Amino acid sequence: xxxxxxxxxxxxxxxxxxxxxxxxxxxxxxxxxxxxxxxxxxxxxxxxxxxxxxxxxxxxxxxxxxxxxxxxxxxxxxxxxxxxxxxxxxxxxxxxxxxxxxxxxxxxxxxxxxxxxxxxxxxxxxxxxxxxxxxxxxxxxxxxxxxxxxxxxxxxxxxxxxxxxxxxxxxxxxxxxxxxxxxxxxxxxxxxxxxxxxxxxxxxxxxxxxxxxxxxxxxxxxxxxxxxxxxxxxxxxxxxxxxxxxxxxxxxxxxxxxxxxxxxxxxxxxxxxxxxxxxxxxxxxxxxx
Amino acid sequence: xxxxxxxxxxxxxxxxxxxxxxxxxxxxxxxxxxxxxxxxxxxxxxxxxxxxxxxxxxxxxxxxxxxxxxxxxxxxxxxxxxxxxxxxx
Numbered sequence: 001x002x003x004x005x006x007x008x009x010x011x012x013x014x015x016x017x018x019x020x021x022x023x024x025x026x027x028x029x030x031x032x033x034x035x036x037x038x039x040x041x042x043x044x045x046x047x048x049x050x051x052x053x054x055x056x057x058x059x060x061x062x063x064x065x066x067x068x069x070x071x072x073x074x075x076x077x078x079x080x081x082x083x084x085x086x087x088x089x090x091x092x093x094x095x096x097x098x099x100x101x102x103x104x105x106x107x108x109x110x111x112x113x114x115x116x117x118x119x120x121x122x123x124x125x126x127x128x129x130x131x132x133x134x135x136x137x138x139x140x141x142x143x144x145x146x147x148x149x150x151x152x153x154x155x156x157x158x159x160x161x162x163x164x165x166x167x168x169x170x171x172x173x174x175x176x177x178x179x180x181x182x183x184x185x186x187x188x189x190x191x192x193x194x195x196x197x198x199x200x201x202x203x204x205x206x207x208x209x210x211x212x213x214x215x216x217x218x219x220x221x222x223x224x225x226x227x228x229x230x231x232x233x234x235x236x237x238x239x240x241x242x243x244x245x246x247x248x249x250x251x252x253x254x255x256x257x258x259x260x261x262x263x264x265x266x267x268x269x270x271x272x273x274x275x276x277x278x279x280x281x282x283x284x285x286x287x288x289x
Numbered sequence: 290x291x292x293x294x295x296x297x298x299x300x301x302x303x304x305x306x307x308x309x310x311x312x313x314x315x316x317x318x319x320x321x322x323x324x325x326x327x328x329x330x331x332x333x334x335x336x337x338x339x340x341x342x343x344x345x346x347x348x349x350x351x352x353x354x355x356x357x358x359x360x361x362x363x364x365x366x367x368x369x370x371x372x373x374x375x376x377x378x
Contacts, residue, residue, distance in 0.1 A: 130376075130378070131378065206378070239375060242375075243377060243378050244375040244376065244377055244378065245375060245376050245377070245378055246375065247375065247376045248375055248376065249375075249376055
């Protein structure tokens with residue numbers, strides 16, 4: 001590792017949709033969106049977009065996301081009656097899982113940073129997306145290799161589809177993003193490799209990428225932060241090796257624990273209590289392995 | 290009178306009571322050192338409410354949970370899913 005450690009914040013604005021029966025709910029019918037709201041709508045007025053506070057700790061962002069969900073269903077309980085969906089695409093609408101990096105172009109050329117992310121984060125994302133949906137999302141110029149947007153606070157990495165399907169997946173993708181970029185910023189001696197080509201993104205070329213995966217994973221496990229986030233990042237290995245997608249059989253809101261727990265929780269134990277305990281454990285770094 | 294040194298009796302592993310009501314479920318628990326290890330079905334939640342301030346282990350991959358052996362009881366809510374819930378390609 002380099003002598004001077006450079007740490008940085010990451011953030012995200014993942015998208016999802018609410019479905020009722022066969023109909024997709026229009027976000028604009030439920031939200032008076034403004035740019036400052038952490039629960040807003042995407043530019044198409046259909047999909048919902050979360051804007052959790054950035055953090056240097058990717059797990060904190062997962063917690064911030066759940067906090068937003070909980071506050072939203074308290075504010076508008078009708079959201080609990082909808083089915084929530086994330087992933088790549090649903091009923092004509094693409095979902096993005098953009099990840100933000102608080103790094104200026106002076107710290108690292110953004111085009112260079114995105115290239116590293118494509119080979120390690122983008123490749124893993126493609127391998128666990130549902131292939132047919134991933135192709136649909138990237139049928140135009142959206143979500144392709146090198147897709148990024150420069151922002152005042154840094155840059156936005158845009159090829160990933162929405163990893164909001166469960167906190168497990170969210171944690172895995174955010175931790176991997178942080179791990180890769182941390183290595184880029186702090187280990188000038190790391191032996192980087194190239195795995196993806198531009199065609200892999202619009203075609204979601206899983207057949208080609210699965211052959212690359214052992215080498216991709218070998219590199220990831222050598223990165224400095226991998227050991228820190230191993231319990232979370234290892235989910236990617238599990239999904240790829242077992243030929244699973246990041247989509248869950250359960251409703252997304254159940255995966256996030258955003259349910260009406262009154263009927264199944266005892267007198268004194270509430271879901272907020274559970275999460276506050278979890279948050280406390282996280283802040284104290286008391287996860288044990 | 291001379292006394293014969295004796296080996297302290299080995300304590301039988303403690304059994305932890307795990308609540309099982311409504312959407313809660315029960316799981317076998319094994320005491321190992323300072324921790325109780327519970328092998329959870331993969332679809333079960335990763336968050337535990339412990340009656341004291343005990344540690345929580347969140348493992349999305351193998352569903353193993355470790356808690357302090359001093360905890361008198363554990364409540365496990367079914368509020369999330371892990372590996373078995375993921376859909377195949």
